[in-house]
Amino acid sequence: MLVLQKESMFLLGSILILLHTGHGQECIKIIKDMDYSCAGRKLTHIPSSLPITVRTLDFSFNFLNPLDNSVFPLLVNLQVLDLTRCHIHYIDDDTFYNVKNLTTLILSGNPVTHFGSGCFNSLHNLQRLVLVDVGLDSLQLPLNNLTKLQELKVGTNSIQFMTLPSFISTFKNFTLLDLHANNISIIKTDHTVVLREIGRNMTLILSRNPLLHIEPGAFKNIYLKELHIQAAFVSLNAQKGCLQALTGLTVDKLFIGNYRMVMRMKVSNADYLDGLCSFNFNEVYFVQKEWYDSEMHVFRCMVNATKITVKRGYIKSMEYIPFHRLKELYLGPTLLSVIPFISKIPSLEKLMVNNKLPMTFHGISDLPLLRHVDLSGNTLILMGCCSSFFIGTPNIRYLNLSRNSEIGLDTMPFFGLYLLEVLDFHHTKLFLTFHYGIFKGLKNLYYLDISYTSVTFTSYMTFQDLSNLTVLKMAGNYFSRDTLCSLLQNLTSLEVLDISHCGIDEISMISFKGMQKLQHLYLSQNMLMVLDFLVQPDLKQLTSVYVDKNSITSISPNVLQNLPINLSVFDLSSNPIDCSCSQIDFILWIIENQKFLKEPDNIICKTFSPSSDLRATDFDIDSCVHNKRLTVGLVICLLIVVFVISLIVYRFQFHLRYCCILLSGYRSARQQECSYDAFVIFSSYDEVWVMTELVENLENSFPPIQLCLHMRDFEAGKSIAANIIEEGIMGSRKVIVVVSQHFIDSTWCRFEFEMAQSWFIMERNANIIIIILEDVQEKKMKKVIGLHKHLKKNTYLKWSRDPLSSMRFWIRLRKAIIATK
Structure with a gap:
């Protein structure tokens, strides 16, 4: 109760x-x-x-x-x-x-x-x-009044x-029936009567149903716009039988296979997809999780398809299939180590292979209608590219070889590919064996991306035939001195130019001569100090200019007054702007044109200190107008003092807070016996590597090395800083520092490293072992006090997955830890 x-x-x-x-x-x-x-x-x-x-x-x-x-x-x-x-x-x-x-x-x-x-x-x-x-x-269901129902x-x-209820056959707009993840195991002829009576383009989704049996003829004379049957069968035998029972069905787009997260399984019959031969479909989207010891007959029943998309598959090889109508072929991640030598498919128009793993490419041939080729992201190494790899393919318009390893361009590399309109090599290292006229004959090319390709541009390398080029991206490369004066002279149709991150410190007034159609100019991350070239008469059509992250301190009044009249986006952010009374016209212009400037809040005054956070838009113009220099000077000095003190307090807040712990423990530490061989400083984002690699190879091998890990060995209830100093640094003979981008970004990691340095300086014993887990830019490395200097003065270890390098890595690391054990 x-x-x-x-x-x-x-x-x-x-x-x-x-x-x-x-x-x-x-x-x-x-x-x-x-x-x-x-x-x-x-x-x-x-x-x-x-x-x-x-x-x-x-x-x-x-x-x-x-x-x-x-x-x-x-x-x-x-x-x-x-x-x-x-x-x-x-x-x-x-x-x-x-x-x-x-x-x-x-x-x-x-x-x-x-x-x-x-x-x-x-x-x-x-x-x-x-x-x-x-x-x-x-x-x-009581849907009889929903006559306009579509889905x-x-x-x-x-x-x-x-x-389906019989009245749905009268719904003229009904086009989608989604039955995914139900308990449909049997489909009989009388179950599809209404579907047959609809008699128009329908999308039917049966994915994730436990289909066991389909009565032959159940789908006869039915035309579907889309049929989704991913993971829709209780077994592979049921799948084969059900597919064979679809005789008489016509499908525009067929979605079959499994979902990407499903575990792969071994099959005993390589012909498990032969049921696809029983009905007609135009496009097939396939995710394969089945594998077989030898060759699988994946494409044998797809010979009449117009489009084949393999999103993921365990295909080891691709046998020759006499495709009759194939127009598009997309191969996602597979087990293929070689891009198939596709040839003699007269209807093929589009080819995409994005495996994300190292592959070999011997070429394709005899594809007269091929227009689109995307082989990006396959870690390809090609020498003597590119015409020798595309024989008998004169109609290619789009060629993407970006995000590969290395490509060597030989003499006249695009011979016979004169209809190219888009050419993309970005983030692929290019070797140019013949500079002059390398793009000769590509008069139809309108998009060229050769950014971050490690190319050094010289005056001998020209774009002489690219009169129709509208987009040119060359960011992240190198220019020999004065190259820009002549390099771009022939590009009269150019609308977009990206030469960011190229180390350019000066641009001549004649560099953009003849570019009367140029609208977007990207010059970010260079070393430019002046922008006089913007008054070039040929640049009147510019609508956006990006000069952020350069060395610009000011812009002359002449340039400001003669900027292109159509300019609507001007990015000056992250430049060392000179905010002083001598530049009052420039500062006033910034304040008055904030809507026109991109990220005006990031236009920071760097006059007084490189770390200043005073925005140019907040600069006190009145103080200059009334000539109150003394007052301004005093205020600025006071601001600097306050800023420096605040910066010191903020930067060393952990040091000030816990220096007492460090000093109080110093005397007793000499008598304290070390509990651990090494204290590991690492970011929580790198925990998987630490547990699977570092702990596995040090603690679980002989002789075992006892590591101190913060998430495992720190004392509960004690402050984090006290644990770091007492349990980690003072309780360990050595300190291992795992350096990565996450380490650089972590406040606690930086604190731990700086405390370790301080402690070992007091002990006069530099027992710090640095492991470089991933490359970090030198500029970012300097965020951690003492790390950059330590790496310059001391030997460090660098992690590599290469078996031989990995073995040497663990030998050297163990030796460094147990040297004084």
Whole structure:
């Protein structure tokens, strides 16, 4: 009896809380008078404060049970209503009368036990109905009045048969039936009668159903726009039999295979996809998780496809298949070590191979209609590129060889590829064996990306034939002195030019001569100090200029007055701007043109200190106008003092806070016996490497080396800093520092390293071992006090996955740790 009373009190309290919260919080306005969100606010009613003009309402994750015609206020303009997971059990007749103009209704995640026979009667304009995960066991729903219905999504339910109500065949716009993740195991001819009567382009989604048997002829004379059957079979034998039973079906796009996260499995029959030969399809999207010891017959039944996309597969080789209609072939990550030698497919227009792993490429040939080739990201090493690799392919318009390893361009590398329009080599190291006229003959080329290719441009390398080039990207390369004066002279159609991060310190007035169509100029991360070239008459069409992260201290009044009139984006951020009274015209121009400048808040004054954070827009112009130099000087000196003191306090806050711990423990530390062989300083983002590599090779080998790891060995209840000093640094003979980008960005990692340095300086014993886990820019390395100097003066270890280098790494590391053990 007492238990029942407690349960009743708990239930009553919960109801009171729900009622209270339901009245307490309003909805969020997304677009005034149109779109509102009340999601997750524990409401028990639709707020009456919603305007009658509301068009979209997200009311998900609230409490609305039951649903009847009193729930909704009059919202005649409401089109989209989301009632996901609102604990709805009961939907009464004419529930949606006050929102009868809905086009989309979402009821996902509600445990509905009763649908009134007329519950949807008012929704004559409904186009999309989502009933995912509502406990349905049948498709026999009261939908007869939804004559404009286009999409019915009933995935993740318990439906066993895909038999649609007969009246749906009269729905002229019905095009999508989503039945994913139901319990459909058998499909018979009488289950697809309505589907056959619809007689137009339908998308049918049967993915993740336990299909065991399809009656032959069940899909005869049915035409589907899309058929999704990923992971839709209880076994490979069932898959083969079900596919064979699809005889008579025609599909435009077929989605088959598994999902990427599914574990791979070994098959005993390499012909498990032969059922695909039983029906017709144009495009196939395939994710393969099956593998076989020898060659698999993946493509044998795809000979009539117009497009094949293998998103992922365990294909070791690709046998010759006489494709009859294939226009597009996409091969994602596979086990292929060689890009297939594809030839004699007269219909092929597009080829994409993105394996992300090292591959070899011997070329392709005899593909007269091939227009698009994307071999990016395959770690290719090609010498003598490129015409020798593309024989009999005169119609290639798009060629992407970016993000590979090394490519050597020989004499006339694009001979016979004169229709090229897009050429991309970015982030691929290029070797140029013949400089002059290397792009000769490419008169149709309009996009060229050779950024970050380690190329040194000289005056002998010209773009003489690229008269139609509109986009040129050369960022991250090198220019010999005065190269720009002549390099770009022929590019009269250029609209976009990117020469960022090229170490350019000066640009001549004639460098952009003839570029009257240039609109976007990227010069970021160079060493420019002056921008006089911007007054070049040929640059009048410029709309955006990016000169951020250069060495610009000021811009002369002449340049400011003669900037291109169409300029709408000007990026001066991250330059050492001179904020002084001598540059008052420049500073005033910055203040007056903030809408025109990109990131004006990042235009910082660097006059007084490289670390100054005074924005140029905040500079006191009046002080210069009234010649209050003394006052300005005093104020600036005071600001510098305050800034420096604040910087010191902020920078060394941990040191000041815990220096007492360090000093108090110094005397007793000489008598303290070390508990660990080494204290490991590392970022939590590198924990996987530390546990799987460092701990495994040091603690679990002979002789074992005891490491101190913060997440495992620090004493609970003690402050982090005290643990670092007492347990880690003072309690260990050595300190191992794992340097990575995450280490550089971590405040605690920097603190630990600086404390270790301080302690070993006091001990007069530099027992710090540095491990470089990944390369870090020298500039970023200097963020950690003493690290850059330590690396210059001391030998460090660098991690490599190469087996031989890895073995030497562990030998040297163990020797360094146990040297004085």
